[in-house]
Amino acid sequence: MQHxxxxxxxxxxxxxxxxTKRFPGVVAVSGVNLTxxxxxxxxxxxxxxAGKSVLMSLISGLAxxxxxxxAINGHSVDIASYNPIKAHALGVSLVPQExxxxxxxxxxxxxxxxxxxxxxxxxxxxxxxxxxxKAVAAEVGLxxxxxxxxxxxxxxxxxxxxxxxxxxxxxxxxxxxxxxxASLSRERKQMLLALLRRLVRAAPERSYTLISHHVSEIMExxxxxxxxxxxxxxATLDVAHTTAAELANWIxxxxxxxxxxDYNATPSKPSAPFVSVKDLxxxxxxxxxxxxxxxxxxxxxxxxxxxxxxxxxEALFGMKRPDAGAIAxxxxxxxxxxxxIAIRHGIGFLPKHRERQAVIPGRSIVENxxxxxxxxxxxxxxxxxxxxxxxxxxxKMTEFKVKAAxxxxxxxxxxxxxxxxxxxxxxxLSSPRLFIxxxxxxxxxLATKPEILRAIREELALASGVIMLSESEDELIAxxxxxxxxxxxxxxxxxxxxxxxxxxxxxxKTIQGV
Amino acid sequence: xxxxxxxxxxxxxxxxxxxxxxxxxxxxxxxxRGFATAQNLLNVMWAAAPLGCMVLGLFLVLxxxxxxxSLESTFAFSPTIAIVAMLNWLPEVIPPxxxxxxxxxxxxxxxxxxxxxxxxxxxxxxxxxxxxxxLMRGAVVYLIPEGVYYLPPEYTYLGEQRWLGIPIAIFxxxxxxxxxxxIMERHRIGKEIYAIGNxxxxxxxxxxxxxxxxxxxxxxxxxxxxxxxxxxVGRLQSVVADLGEGSILMVFAGTILGGTSLSGGIGxxxxxFGAVIVIAIIxxxxxxxxxxxxxxxxxxxxxxxxxxxxxxxxxRFAMRIDKS
Numbered sequence: 001m002q003h004x005x006x007x008x009x010x011x012x013x014x015x016x017x018x019x020t021k022r023f024p025g026v027v028a029v030s031g032v033n034l035t036x037x038x039x040x041x042x043x044x045x046x047x048x049x050a051g052k053s054v055l056m057s058l059i060s061g062l063a064x065x066x067x068x069x070x071a072i073n074g075h076s077v078d079i080a081s082y083n084p085i086k087a088h089a090l091g092v093s094l095v096p097q098e099x100x101x102x103x104x105x106x107x108x109x110x111x112x113x114x115x116x117x118x119x120x121x122x123x124x125x126x127x128x129x130x131x132x133x134k135a136v137a138a139e140v141g142l143x144x145x146x147x148x149x150x151x152x153x154x155x156x157x158x159x160x161x162x163x164x165x166x167x168x169x170x171x172x173x174x175x176x177x178x179x180x181x182a183s184l185s186r187e188r189k190q191m192l193l194a195l196l197r198r199l200v201r202a203a204p205e206r207s208y209t210l211i212s213h214h215v216s217e218i219m220e221x222x223x224x225x226x227x228x229x230x231x232x233x234x235a236t237l238d239v240a241h242t243t244a245a246e247l248a249n250w251i252x253x254x255x256x257x258x259x260x261x262d263y264n265a266t267p268s269k270p271s272a273p274f275v276s277v278k279d280l281x282x283x284x285x286x287x288x289x290x291x292x293x294x295x296x297x298x299x300x301x302x303x304x305x306x307x308x309x310x311x312x313x314e315a316l317f318g319m320k321r322p323d324a325g326a327i328a329x330x331x332x333x334x335x336x337x338x339x340x341i342a343i344r345h346g347i348g349f350l351p352k353h354r355e356r357q358a359v360i361p362g363r364s365i366v367e368n369x370x371x372x373x374x375x376x377x378x379x380x381x382x383x384x385x386x387x388x389x390x391x392x393x394x395x396k397m398t399e400f401k402v403k404a405a406x407x408x409x410x411x412x413x414x415x416x417x418x419x420x421x422x423x424x425x426x427x428x429l430s431s432p433r434l435f436i437x438x439x440x441x442x443x444x445x446l447a448t449k450p451e452i453l454r455a456i457r458e459e460l461a462l463a464s465g466v467i468m469l470s471e472s473e474d475e476l477i478a479x480x481x482x483x484x485x486x487x488x489x490x491x492x493x494x495x496x497x498x499x500x501x502x503x504x505x506x507x508x509k510t511i512q513g514v
Numbered sequence: 515x516x517x518x519x520x521x522x523x524x525x526x527x528x529x530x531x532x533x534x535x536x537x538x539x540x541x542x543x544x545x546x547r548g549f550a551t552a553q554n555l556l557n558v559m560w561a562a563a564p565l566g567c568m569v570l571g572l573f574l575v576l577x578x579x580x581x582x583x584s585l586e587s588t589f590a591f592s593p594t595i596a597i598v599a600m601l602n603w604l605p606e607v608i609p610p611x612x613x614x615x616x617x618x619x620x621x622x623x624x625x626x627x628x629x630x631x632x633x634x635x636x637x638x639x640x641x642x643x644x645x646x647x648x649l650m651r652g653a654v655v656y657l658i659p660e661g662v663y664y665l666p667p668e669y670t671y672l673g674e675q676r677w678l679g680i681p682i683a684i685f686x687x688x689x690x691x692x693x694x695x696x697i698m699e700r701h702r703i704g705k706e707i708y709a710i711g712n713x714x715x716x717x718x719x720x721x722x723x724x725x726x727x728x729x730x731x732x733x734x735x736x737x738x739x740x741x742x743x744x745x746x747v748g749r750l751q752s753v754v755a756d757l758g759e760g761s762i763l764m765v766f767a768g769t770i771l772g773g774t775s776l777s778g779g780i781g782x783x784x785x786x787f788g789a790v791i792v793i794a795i796i797x798x799x800x801x802x803x804x805x806x807x808x809x810x811x812x813x814x815x816x817x818x819x820x821x822x823x824x825x826x827x828x829x830r831f832a833m834r835i836d837k838s
Contacts, residue, residue, distance in 0.1 A: 319719070343721040357719055360712045362779050363705075371709050372720045374702040382702045426720070 012074065013038045013174055013207035014059065014092075019068035021054055028054040030231040031068070036174075039204035041196050043218035043239070044211045046228030046251060047508070048471040052211045053097070055228070056176050059209075060094035061087035072174065093172030097179045099158040103151035108133040110150050111165050136164040141191050156184045160192060167199065176209045181217060182305050185284070193221040213304055215244050215251075215512045229253050244514045252505045271295055272330075274433050274465045275347075277316065280325030286311035287489030288325075293434060293465040298457065300476035301469045302511050303486030309469055310352075312486070313436045316467075317349040318342040343372065348432030350423060352439045352469070354416070358423050364408045366393045368422050373429045396425035400455060417448030424455060435466045441475060453479050473507045485510045531824065532772055532788035539795050546802050554798065556680060560749065562794035563687035564589070566787070567742030568761070569768040570694055571625075571735030573786045575639075576769060577711045578731050579778025584628060584643040585739040585765060587650035589758040592621040592740035593747045594654045597662055597669065610668035618740040624650065625736020629729040639732075647762075654755055661754035665747070673748015683745040690741060695783050707731060711779030767818045768793050793817070 013036045021029040029051045036042045044052050057063040059070065061084040070077050072090040087093075101110045108129045116124040117132065133146035140160040150158060159180055166172050181189045196208050212218055218225050219239060226236045227250040235250050273292035280289045286308035293299050301309040315322040318336040327334055329345050336342045339349065351357035360368050370377060370389055377392070378384045393407040400421040404414055411419060420440065427435060440456065441449045457479055460466050470476050476483050485493040485507070493510045495502050543549040568585050575582045600613040608616070628646045632639035667674075673683050698704035706727050709717040718724045747753045770776070771793070772786030796817060800810050 317719075339719050340721045340723055349719060351716075351719055356713075356715060358713075358716045360709045360716055362712045363708055367705050367709065371705065371717070371722065374705055378702045383696070383700050384702060384705070386700070430721075 011038055012036070012071070013040075014073070015069075015071045016055075016059070017069040017071075019055070019058060019070065020066050021051075021058055021063060022066045027231055029058065029065075032228075032233045034226055034233055034236070036207050036209055037224075038207055039200055040223040041200055041208045041210060041221060043222035043225035044209060044228060045213070045215065045218055045225055045247070047473070050228040051231040052228050053178055056094060056178050056209070056211060059087070059174075060084060060092055060176055062094070088170070088172075091171075091173035092176070093166035093170050093174070094176045094178065095159075095162045095166055095180055097182065099155065099162040101150045101158055101162070104149050106147050107137070107144060107150055107153070107161065108146035111136060111146075111161065111169055115169065132169070136168045137161065139168060140164045140195065141188070156188055159184060160188065163192065173206050174209070175206070176211075178211050179213065180210075181212060181214065189217070193217065197221060215247055215514050218247065219244050227251055244512075245509070248509050248512060248514050249505070252508050274330060275316070276328045276331075277312070278326045278328075280312060280315055280322050280327070282308075282311040282315055282320060282322045285489055286315075286322075289484075289486070289489075289491050291484055291491065293467055295433065295463065295465050296461055297482065298461050298466040298468060298480045300480035300483035301467060301486060302473070302476055302483055302507060304511060307486035307511075308489040309484075309486040310438070313349070313438060313467060313469065316342070317347060317436055343430060343432070346431075346433035348372075348427040348430060348435050350427055350435070350437045350440055352442060354419060354423065354443060359411055359419055361412050362410060364410060365397065365402070365404060365414075365422055366390060366407045368411050369393045369396055369407075369426050369429060372426055376430075392429070393425075396429065397422075399428075399459070400425050401451060415445065417444040417452075420444050420448070420452060421455075424452070424460075428460065431464075433464050435460050435464055437466065437468045439469055439471065441470065441472070449475075473504045473511070477502065477504050477507060483507060487511070487513050532785050532792060536788055536792050536795070539792060539799070543795060543799050546799060548802050549799065554802075556684070558794045558798045559684045559687075559791075560681040561797070562790050563681075563683040564742040564746035564749070564758075565761070565764060565768060565793065566687050566790040567690060567738045567745065568758075568765045569772070569786050569790050570690060570783075571738035571742075572765050572769045573772070573774050573781060573783065574694075574707070574731045574738075575735045576774045576776060577707055577779060577781055578728050579711050579714070580629075580632065580639040580728065580732070582625070582628065582639065582643045582732060582735050583762055584624075584647040584650060585735060586758040586760070586762040587647045587654070588621050588624055588736050588739040589743040589746070589761070590654045590753070590755075591624065591650035591743075592617045592736075593743045593753055593757075594657055595620050597665065597747075597753055598657050600666075600669070601662070610666040613669055614672065614744065617744045618737045621736040621738070621740025621743070622733045623736070625739075626729055626733035628736070629732025632732070633725050633728045651759065654757070658753060658755055661752055663752040665751060665753070670748035670751050673745040674751060675748075681749075683749060686741065686745060690738060691783065691787055694738075698783055703727065703730070708779060713779075763818070764793065764814065767814065771817070771824070 016032055016034040019029060019032045020027065032055060044055070046052050054063065058065045061082045064082065065079045068079065070079060070082065072092060075090065077086065077090070102113070111133050112129050117128045118124060130146045137144050137146070140163060142157055142160060144153070144157070153161070163177065163180060166175050180192070184192065196210070200206060200208060210222060222239050224236060224238055225247065226233050227247070228234070229251065234253070237247065237250070271294050273294045276292040278290045281287055285306050289308065289312050291299070301312065303309040311320065314320045316327065316336065318338045318341050321337070327336060334345055336345065342349065360371065366389055370393065374384060377389045390407055397404065397407065402418050402421045402425070404418060411422070414422065424440070437456065441452055444452060453475060456466060456468065468476070468480065481497050483495040484491045485495065492513070495507060495510070548554055568589060571585050572582060596613040596617040599616070600608045600610060624646065628642055631637060632642045671682070672686055675682050677685065698707070706717065706722045709720070709722060710724055710727060714724060743758065746757065768789045769786055772781070772789030774781030774786060796813065797810070800813060805813070
């Protein structure tokens with residue numbers, strides 16, 4: 001068993017050489033060279049899919065690298081047998097994006113899981129553990145009862161405790177923070193990042209690696225930053241000698257990562273608004289948003305996680321009840337209390353989490369296609385016209401190019417992209433006047449993405465309005481007529497097609513608030 | 515060859531396992547004196563009808579990923595209320611025919627009430643129906659501690675009489691399954707029930723009225739259990755306080771043996787129909803051989819164990835085939 005070397009101050013905390021991770025068909029991390037020094041807070045930034053999270057799982061042993069080298073505190077590890085247990089022994093600890101605690105167990109039990117404070121003969125010293133748990137919580141700015149179950153705490157407190165566990169209980173020397181700030185409120189975020197700065201100064205043998213989507217956080221709290229683009233580390237910059245705009249330019253790059261066709265050669269001429277939303281508010285994330293969508297328009301909603309864009313569409317589809325604001329459809333004010341009511345008002349919704357929120361796994365393509373519209377395929381008694389149902393399913397499968405053995409194939413047998421096409425077919429079947437598409441290309445293979453984007457532009461937007469949310473700026477620029485940028489609960493900017501500002505780089509910077 | 519083998523084993527395990535089991539039982543039964551007579555087989559079906567009705571109810575509730583333990587109490591409670599109302603409370607107002615109609619409606623109402631409690635107030639249905647199981651049984655014991663042995667022939671007609679030599683109860687049972695089959699396979703509601711059981715959130719976002727449909731399932735389950743109670747009361751020509759008591763375990767055995775998954779969304783009506791017949795035939799064969807009641811219980815314990823194992827095997831098979 002290897003042990004972490006005694007800190008010597010300065011020097012390398014960890015070093016990656018030509019580190020590569022291949023998944024079937026994709027290179028997720030490609031020849032990354034990266035050195036993180038002792039005593040620094042090192043930022044990792046890049047757009048979605050740039051390879052940041054995969055890189056973290058390679059360092060923490062959760063995934064095995066295909067080739068390349070990892071050296072922790074000067075010790076080269078054997079990448080073929082590296083795993084989380086060895087990583088822990090070497091002092092590496094990953095604080096994941098979502099805290100993984102046993103929700104019903106107490107806070108103290110969770111913090112000391114796997115490494116309790118022993119008395120003797122295997123009996124544990126509960127009093128000492130409770131005391132230490134309270135102390136750890138206090139370090140990260142929380143005041144709590146260590147006997148409470150973990151589930152009572154809000155996610156942001158759990159996130160802070162996950163960090164506290166790595167820092168003060170595991171006493172890890174290399175702490176990797178994977179988008180820990182995404183679930184924190186602004187005050188907590190500031191508190192935590194300031195704490196990192198203090199800790200790194202107090203114990204310079206340590207290092208912190210912070211993945212973030214926020215240019216501003218990196219600029220304020222990191223010593224150096226490595227930019228990942230297209231699964232490569234393209235630059236490592238000294239934050240003191242860099243500006244936010246310069247960093248943003250590195251992130252976006254000169255050439256778009258994936259060149260998409262422009263689907264909007266002939267901009268549509270929208271009519272009167274179909275839906276208008278006024279001062280919609282759903283705290284804490286959405287403060288106020290007003291916008292309109294007309295038939296024939298594709299509107300993009302962009303913004304970081306927690307910027308309020310999700311809440312805006314969830315309120316529009318009746319999944320959440322807004323605190324304030326008005327929704328009008330064709331000029332008439334409406335209340336939308338449930339998805340069923342939204343559908344009746346002519347709104348169709350494609351959820352973000354396909355498997356959890358949309359797919360009916362054990363059933364056939366026919367049933368998955370028709371589930372929202374059985375009413376129009378059944379007689380007065382509710383008996384289904386099977387012939388018509390099957391014919392319609394076949395028509396939708398042809399229209400959206402679903403690849404499957406036949407309409408009675410079980411949904412579980414389809415690929416992600418084909419499932420998504422079935423779900424889009426389901427949506428179009430109830431002929432909504434407004435489509436809300438939340439991440440329509442999420443988990444869809446590369447070959448299918450353009451097909452879906454083309455369908456949005458050329459089929460869905462023919463006789464309806466479309467609201468589209470996407471993590472990919474390229475997609476929004478390729479498809480939308482107008483992009484509303486959400487930042488901290490408000491629409492801060494509107495980019496219109498045909499204007500100078502309608503490009504990926506500007507959109508990215510606007511989303512970042514740079 | 516492996517692909518064909520997979521397809522064959524899938525077909526057997528997912529759809530036809532129960533019929534295979536039935537075939538084995540019948541082949542075994544033919545060697546037993548008195549088994550393969552029309553009269554015996556009709557009696558088997560007659561005795562199976564009340565259980566079959568309850569199994570249908572539990573089938574629906576399990577499909578939507580809920581559970582109803584109280585069906586065996588509904589089975590006794592519904593006829594009891596109808597009979598006491600007919601004989602004691604409102605003899606002028608409620609003639610026997612009306613009591614017959616009333617019986618399943620009472621079951622529908624108590625099922626809907628338990629369902630609404632569980633679904634609307636988001637209380638675990640296991641606990642809610644455990645409570646209603648006790649409540650209704652208590653009410654039955656309170657109302658008819660000694661039982662009622664003289665019932666008007668109109669009330670026992672469906673459970674007792676025969677048409678063309680065949681007990682009417684069998685027709686009622688088959689009719690109930692036929693209607694249920696049409697609903698599950700050909701009606702909008704059936705598709706929505708399967709959708710809810712497979713993925714409740716997806717069903718909700720697709721515009722299915724999830725709460726209403728779930729409560730409806732509980733209500734239909736109560737209805738079916740009450741019809742079963744009506745048939746059983748007719749067959750025995752009496753109602754006793756412990757009618758159906760403890761039978762919920764056999765109801766579970768039948769539903770699960772028939773291929774219904776405890777985790778919702780998976781199950782076929784044809785499967786549970788076959789399972790009810792299988793259970794009835796096992797009981798009949800043990801009767802004919804003259805096995806002691808205590809041993810019979812042990813046999814059913816074994817049957818339940820095998821049923822659970824087969825159900826898990828079936829899930830694993832389905833998963834392995836999906837992967838390959």
